[in-house]
Amino acid sequence: MTVEWGTPVGWTGTRKEIAAMYGGTRFGGMETPSTSANVLLFTDPKVGRENGYEFDGWSADGDVFSYTGMDRIGPQKVHKGNLALRDHKLNGKAVRLFGVSGKAAVGNGQDRIYLGEFAIDDDHPYSTEDAPGVDGVMRTVFVFHLRPVGEILRRDEDLSSKAADPTDAGSASRVPLENHAVEEFERAGTEAGTGKKREQDLVNAFQTILKSRGRELDRFKVYPKGSSMPLFTDIHDATEGILYEAKADATRNSVRAGLGQLLDYRRYVDGRPCRLLLPAAPNADLLELLAEHDIATVWRVGDTSSFELHEGGSTRAF
Known part of the structure; x- marks a missing residue:
């Protein structure tokens, strides 16, 4: 049975509550639950910086939200969450993005806030960038470029300090x-x-x-x-x-x-x-x-x- 989406933009809650409603685990940054037609993405700039990612967030000069793929060591591969996100349109999946609400959730880190539905950019679905793994070794990562679908919550704390809209010309x-x-x-x-x-x-x-x-x-x-x-x-x-x-x-x-x-x-x-x-x-x-x-x-x-x-x-x- 596929669960329909019923969470409004701006909703806050725990990873445990999200997993209970739509499936997936409570810990991964990219979740592909079998009980709902969604790819769930969780972004946290602080955690991203700790892992060497400076990409995630809204571009300063456009309407694109950049999101770094999964795999913490070695070159990232087109598999699991990366594959699901890249092919979400082909597979009829919606991309749902959650940020950090800033409120402490008892026993489960910080509450999450639903930022809205997004879709991979048709012209520039992702770029391949350089970043260190958690082992400190430089490797290539996928930075997916997401565009809003309908109502979204745009916050200053979700701005990227570096990312820009990719272009064909440079x-x-x-x-x-x-x-x-x-x-x-x-x-x-x-x-x-x-x-x-x-x-x-x-x-x-x-x-x-x-x-x-x-x-x-x-x-x-x-x-x-x-x-x-x-x-x-x-x-x-x-x-x-x-x-x-x-x-x-x-x-x-x-x-x-x-x-x-x-x-x-x-x-x-x-x-x-x-x-x-x-x-x-x-x-x-x-x-x-x-x-x-x-x-x-x-x-x-x-x-x-x-x-x-x-x-x-x-x-x-x-």
């Missing part, structure tokens, strides 16, 4: 350096934290040089095609129209990573000149690799405030 906009958002889950662990600090120290030193020469500096906020999460470049010399990406060391792995980032950014920033910023001179073979892709290299000379530029096959003081 976009890039200039943003101030002081307002940039660091990719907080780019790497995990003490070693990564040390590397990030070395990278930021290098960026700060180079910014000081550029500012002393009267350069206007900012950075780009890039939304890749079909993605709901932004990427942030390191430095954009707006005066000269040059994009810089910094790396904490000059190893082959870091240079290759920086090359990939610059090639990715360049597709969205009008193909402007790009330079890789390093704390030391890389192997000559790597300079050739970068040059083959029309990317110049700038590196710091020891622990000094001087930098050198390799461009057009020759090296000179920057």
Whole structure:
């Protein structure tokens, strides 16, 4: 017997009550009960952040609610709740979204509040994004894009700090350096934290040089095609129209990573000149690799405030 939906938008209650009415368990974030034609989604921004998810919530620039799929370790798979959510229209299931009400429920965590019915976006049902698992290892996750169906409850506490409506073209906009958002889950662990600090120290030193020469500096906020999460470049010399990406060391792995980032950014920033910023001179073979892709290299000379530029096959003081 299939139970009909009878819960109004704004209703609050416990997971136990919801399970009693519509089936499913009291603990999963995505429930596919057999006793009702629904996919039940439970969102909690605090829990999401603890698991490395910065996606969930209303986009700041549209009517899409982003929701991260299931699987806490390893790349997420199209199975179980992820499959049910993706194919809910095909299977005649309604998507019901519950948030956290803010009220304590005796013996069962926080009460839930029914936010309304949603449906997968037809044009961009989901995007594949990077996020850490609970083990701290980076992996890919599904971020489903949901649009309201009928009456819904829209609350400020359900706004996402980062997500935007995905587009077919992607976009890039200039943003101030002081307002940039660091990719907080780019790497995990003490070693990564040390590397990030070395990278930021290098960026700060180079910014000081550029500012002393009267350069206007900012950075780009890039939304890749079909993605709901932004990427942030390191430095954009707006005066000269040059994009810089910094790396904490000059190893082959870091240079290759920086090359990939610059090639990715360049597709969205009008193909402007790009330079890789390093704390030391890389192997000559790597300079050739970068040059083959029309990317110049700038590196710091020891622990000094001087930098050198390799461009057009020759090296000179920057």
